[in-house]
Each structure stands twice: as C-alpha cells, then as structure tokens.
Amino acid sequence: MKIRLVNNGMFTPIEDIADTLIPSPEGFYWIDADVEDLAVLQPLFHMHDLAVEDCLTEEEQRPKIEIYESHYFIVINSIRFDDEEIFLRALNIFLGRHYIITVTKQKINELRSLKPILWEQEVSRPDYFLYNLVDIVVDNYFLVADRIDTRIETLEEDILMHTKKSHLNEIIGLRGEILWLKKVLGPQKDVIATLNKRDLKLIDDQLQKYFSDIYENAVKIAETFDTFRELMGNLREAYQSSISARANEIMRVFTAMTTIFMPLTFITGIYGMNFDFIPGLHMRGGSYILLGIMLALGFGMFFIFRKKDWL
Known part of the structure; x- marks a missing residue:
C-alpha cells in the first residue's frame, strides 16, 4: 500500500x-x-x-x-x-x-x-x-x-x-x-x-x-x-x-484431368481386348504410333483447356 x-x-x-x-x-x-x-x-x-x-x-x-x-x-x-x-x-x-x-x-x-x-x-x-x-x-x-x-x-x-x-x-x-x-x-x-x-x-x-x-x-x-x-x-x-472457391478449383482440376484421360482410357481399352483382328495391332512400330497419338491427344486437350481458362 x-x-x-x-x-x-x-x-x-x-x-x-x-x-x-x-x-x-x-x-x-x-x-x-x-x-x-x-x-x-x-x-x-x-x-x-x-x-x-x-x-x-x-x-x-x-x-x-x-x-x-x-x-x-x-x-x-x-x-x-x-x-x-x-x-x-x-x-x-x-x-x-x-x-x-x-x-x-x-x-x-x-x-x-x-x-x-x-x-x-x-x-x-x-x-x-x-x-x-x-x-x-x-x-x-x-x-x-x-x-x-x-x-x-x-x-x-x-x-x-x-x-x-x-x-x-x-x-x-x-x-x-x-x-x-x-x-x-x-x-x-x-x-x-x-x-x-x-x-x-x-x-x-x-x-x-x-x-x-x-x-x-x-x-x-x-x-x-x-x-x-x-x-x-x-x-x-x-x-x-x-x-x-478453393474446393471448386480443386474439383475443376480433377474434372479436367478426368476428361483428358477418358479418350486415352478408351484407346487403351480397345487395344486391350482379346481379338485377333484389331486395326494396326500387328503393325511394325504400331505401339509407338499409338503412344504418340495418345500423347498428342492428351496434350492437345490440355492446351485447349488452358486456352479456355478451364485449368
């Protein structure tokens, strides 16, 4: 005190x-x-x-x-x-x-x-x-x-x-x-x-x-x-x-990735079937051609999505 x-x-x-x-x-x-x-x-x-x-x-x-x-x-x-x-x-x-x-x-x-x-x-x-x-x-x-x-x-x-x-x-x-x-x-x-x-x-x-x-x-x-x-x-x-907004952004990326892989999955699905007569199946270097097409398709869709600002 x-x-x-x-x-x-x-x-x-x-x-x-x-x-x-x-x-x-x-x-x-x-x-x-x-x-x-x-x-x-x-x-x-x-x-x-x-x-x-x-x-x-x-x-x-x-x-x-x-x-x-x-x-x-x-x-x-x-x-x-x-x-x-x-x-x-x-x-x-x-x-x-x-x-x-x-x-x-x-x-x-x-x-x-x-x-x-x-x-x-x-x-x-x-x-x-x-x-x-x-x-x-x-x-x-x-x-x-x-x-x-x-x-x-x-x-x-x-x-x-x-x-x-x-x-x-x-x-x-x-x-x-x-x-x-x-x-x-x-x-x-x-x-x-x-x-x-x-x-x-x-x-x-x-x-x-x-x-x-x-x-x-x-x-x-x-x-x-x-x-x-x-x-x-x-x-x-x-x-x-x-x-x-963050969740929507993540879902948009996942959706775009899924969309890109859909045609690639379709192609691999066709050439994974057990048929003898599939176009290009026995072609020399066919696997490389197919991989090139798949890469071109994937990158093409990716750039299209980027141009449209979807990614």
Missing part, C-alpha cells in the same frame, strides 16, 4: 495511514492499495461491506457506481491486448471528500501513466484525479481498437491470399472476445453517463461537464466494437466463400 499527499500535482509520501483520516489543508490523499489492504482500510474509511466484498470476490467485475453516505464506490475496467488476447483488469475506486483509494488485484498501467498528467495539470482535488484516471482508461480502449482493426485487416488479407483451417479458429476466438468485451462496454458507458449527468456532491459541478467528453468517447468505442462484430461476421463469410 502506497500513501501519497497530492497537492498541485506534487506527490508527498505519507508513512502513517492515520494521517489520512484528517483532511489536509491543501491537496488530497491518494491511497494505492491491494485487495489485502482492505482489512486495514475498511474500518478507517467506513467502506461499505458490499463494496469490499466486490473487491475481494469478483475477478472480472461489471462496471458500476454505488453511492454511499461518505464515499462513492466506482468500478471501471482497464483493458490490455497482449499476445492477440484481450484482458480486462478491474479498477476499484473509493472516492471521498479528501481522499481517493484505488484497489487492484493486478498492476494497471493507467495508474503509472497518470502521474505526469497530475503534475502537468497541478491537480489538488480527488474528483479531478478521478476524471483524469477515467479519461486515460477510456483512451486506452481506442489504442486496443486500433490493434484489433489491424488484426482484422491482416486476417482478411491472409484469408483472401491463402486460406487455412487455422483461420477459422482465429475468427471464432477473436469474435468471441469482441462480443465479450462489448458486454462490458455498455455498463461502463452507463457509469460515465452517471458521472456526467447525475448531481453528485463529491464531484465539482464544473468538472461534470468534462465527463461529457469522456462519455462521447465511450459511445464511439461502443460503436467501434459494434462495427468489429459485423466485420467478424463478414470475415467468416469470406472464409467460407474462400474454402468453397
């Missing part, structure tokens, strides 16, 4: 957590905690039992905001895209009048990238801290969306150029992750809408207007992933069409 006094974007480490119980004349306290620290934090800051239980038991929480008498409990999901997989990390936030507590189970990059922004904007209020944190989390969804878009384009090119059976597994896997992520985007968008429109006493009225910009971005992200879902459907159709 790390405790800092944040004033004008400057961080001052605090050793004794008891000091955070009294509001600072300037700035606010930021407590960056793990779930194990809740046993200490809950009685000090009167955290609601249900909020603490959510932090402890829920691995992947649904984004939400709960209003309590002395604090707000907010859950938003940070996003990562590693090794072609999408990961969500629950970010639990307890917002008080003179403090903000962030509780996570895993390391979240947004908390580290937030520090220079707080320093640049000289942040001295916990609600402004919350605004910048939510803004960074939402912006990262755009970065992930760009990577997913690139992945879809690459997959589409691979399918059109050389279709493989593994492409279907990639399509199904990526489509499932997009659908799963889309279910999260709806509640998260609602949370941001609440921060934007609802009268919340712990958030400055002027600041709520800035949440409208984040809400617009959240709407754009939701629409982007709606588009991704449609693209994955089109990609699956393209895969199936490519497989069908």
Whole structure:
C-alpha cells in the first residue's frame, strides 16, 4: 500500500495511514492499495461491506457506481491486448471528500501513466484525479481498437491470399472476445453517463461537464466494437466463400484431368481386348504410333483447356 499527499500535482509520501483520516489543508490523499489492504482500510474509511466484498470476490467485475453516505464506490475496467488476447483488469475506486483509494488485484498501467498528467495539470482535488484516471482508461480502449482493426485487416488479407483451417479458429476466438468485451462496454458507458449527468456532491459541478467528453468517447468505442462484430461476421463469410472457391478449383482440376484421360482410357481399352483382328495391332512400330497419338491427344486437350481458362 502506497500513501501519497497530492497537492498541485506534487506527490508527498505519507508513512502513517492515520494521517489520512484528517483532511489536509491543501491537496488530497491518494491511497494505492491491494485487495489485502482492505482489512486495514475498511474500518478507517467506513467502506461499505458490499463494496469490499466486490473487491475481494469478483475477478472480472461489471462496471458500476454505488453511492454511499461518505464515499462513492466506482468500478471501471482497464483493458490490455497482449499476445492477440484481450484482458480486462478491474479498477476499484473509493472516492471521498479528501481522499481517493484505488484497489487492484493486478498492476494497471493507467495508474503509472497518470502521474505526469497530475503534475502537468497541478491537480489538488480527488474528483479531478478521478476524471483524469477515467479519461486515460477510456483512451486506452481506442489504442486496443486500433490493434484489433489491424488484426482484422491482416486476417482478411491472409484469408483472401491463402486460406487455412487455422483461420477459422482465429475468427471464432477473436469474435468471441469482441462480443465479450462489448458486454462490458455498455455498463461502463452507463457509469460515465452517471458521472456526467447525475448531481453528485463529491464531484465539482464544473468538472461534470468534462465527463461529457469522456462519455462521447465511450459511445464511439461502443460503436467501434459494434462495427468489429459485423466485420467478424463478414470475415467468416469470406472464409467460407474462400474454402468453397478453393474446393471448386480443386474439383475443376480433377474434372479436367478426368476428361483428358477418358479418350486415352478408351484407346487403351480397345487395344486391350482379346481379338485377333484389331486395326494396326500387328503393325511394325504400331505401339509407338499409338503412344504418340495418345500423347498428342492428351496434350492437345490440355492446351485447349488452358486456352479456355478451364485449368
């Protein structure tokens, strides 16, 4: 657990957590905690039992905001895209009048990238801290969306150029992750809408207007992933069409080969019959002549098929 006094974007480490119980004349306290620290934090800051239980038991929480008498409990999901997989990390936030507590189970990059922004904007209020944190989390969804878009384009090119059976597994896997992520985007968008429109006493009225910009971005992200879902459907159709076209191409080649060998099989069938009187049967060099005719016939049909673009 790390405790800092944040004033004008400057961080001052605090050793004794008891000091955070009294509001600072300037700035606010930021407590960056793990779930194990809740046993200490809950009685000090009167955290609601249900909020603490959510932090402890829920691995992947649904984004939400709960209003309590002395604090707000907010859950938003940070996003990562590693090794072609999408990961969500629950970010639990307890917002008080003179403090903000962030509780996570895993390391979240947004908390580290937030520090220079707080320093640049000289942040001295916990609600402004919350605004910048939510803004960074939402912006990262755009970065992930760009990577997913690139992945879809690459997959589409691979399918059109050389279709493989593994492409279907990639399509199904990526489509499932997009659908799963889309279910999260709806509640998260609602949370941001609440921060934007609802009268919340712990958030400055002027600041709520800035949440409208984040809400617009959240709407754009939701629409982007709606588009991704449609693209994955089109990609699956393209895969199936490519497989069908490939099968038709193979069948066309086999059909042409069968057609070429049909007259050759007919000739060999005639001269393989047990009759004494077959034209040219006892002719000197007749076998070579027959082989020449068969080769000429086979190559002739082959070139005709190539000219008509049947092969």
